[in-house]
Amino acid sequence: MDPTLPDELRQRLARLDTFIDTEIRPLQEQDDNARFFDHRREFARTDLDAGGTPHPDWEALLAEMARRADAAGWLRYGLPESAGGSGGTELDLAVIREHLAARGLGLHNDLQNESSVVGNFPLVHLFLAFGTAAQRQEFVEDVITGRKRVAFGLTEPGHGSDATWLDTRAVPDGADWRITGGKRFNSGLHSATHDLVFARTSGDGGDARGITAFLVPVDAPGFHVDFHWWTLNMPTDHAEVTLRDVRVPGSAVLGEVGGGLDLAQHFVHENRIRQAASGVGAAQHCIDRSVQRARERVTFGQPLARRQAVQWPLVELHTEAELVRTLVRRTAWELDRVPHHEISDRVAMCNYRANRLVCDAADQAMQVHGGLGYTRHEPFEHIYRHHRRYRITEGSDEIQLRKIAGYLFGFAGPRRDR
Structure with a gap:
């Protein structure tokens, strides 16, 4: 490259x-x-x-x-x-x-x-990747323009990163399906027209197969938005949801019956690499602003920039930003050329390191800016509060490390031990 x-x-x-x-x-x-x-x-x-x-x-x-x-x-x-x-x-x-x-x-x-x-x-x-012609016709243009909004319902009260252990169940009922269960941090439901609900339709807990994705209208009988969780960075769009015998037609299935985990993986791959890129950009913004502040702020007769205690943490962050930027761009370049599952570990590396980087950079920017850095008149507290979320969502730090380890030790990925 x-x-x-x-x-x-x-x-x-x-x-x-x-x-x-x-x-x-x-x-x-x-x-x-x-x-x-x-x-x-x-x-x-x-x-x-x-x-x-x-x-x-x-x-x-x-x-x-x-x-x-x-x-x-x-x-x-x-x-x-x-x-x-x-x-x-x-x-x-x-x-x-x-x-x-x-x-x-x-x-x-x-x-x-x-x-x-x-x-x-x-x-x-x-x-575009999994929908039927009718689903693409109904949703693609309307989702882009905002006439429809589809929320994402994977996480549950008892299950987060362990997505193959879903308690939400869907059973066939003639040509329809009936869904019962609950979702947590179901993003987008304050304004959604539909919810993409993942439910187990066959198999046992822990099985990758047997999870199915359903497009559920939010006004369907039995679908209840109980409340929204207030979060570190407000406003919130993370709902608690209860589904009680929610009936949807067979046409509500998105993708293959039993193949819903493929959709979930596709979704997070699309988000992880772009979140990583955004993290690098936001981190660089914090670094650049801190360097500017250190050059302008005079204490005890000298600019802060003259002090190694201020220089070295920013030097380390700047170096880390250069390294992660190169990794993100190289991985994005590869995603254009190879099947995503072959370099899923690289995507995880990007996401894990970039999310850590931006949180560290925002924290250091607050320190360099002193009392002003702690105020809401500067952007750093907002950047920190927003990006701290990404160390949990789309796969926590621990899930990213688990993914990387699986590929490294041959437990998962294209070199998986048979």
């Missing part, structure tokens, strides 16, 4: 910056939209009277950003031409997501809602 970025990609980043500066930044600054990004951000974004879920004004602003990005040809960049996209590669998307995060907080790329001028559409990719 040539480590230098193609000229065309560099030019695309410059055009993207121009679009943000001329179309999105003015939108962020008009009226009182700044309240969603300055020291008031968490409070302005959260609807306290609606269980801590995103405020309608906040989501309306995100929707307008997405509309403008779509009209300009950016939103669908990473989707295939069949979905109106440009067929952007995994490497393109990794570089772009890092670039957007390195710009800092803003309407152009607010990862709290997975909202970006260059969209991340893991569920659209699921429909």
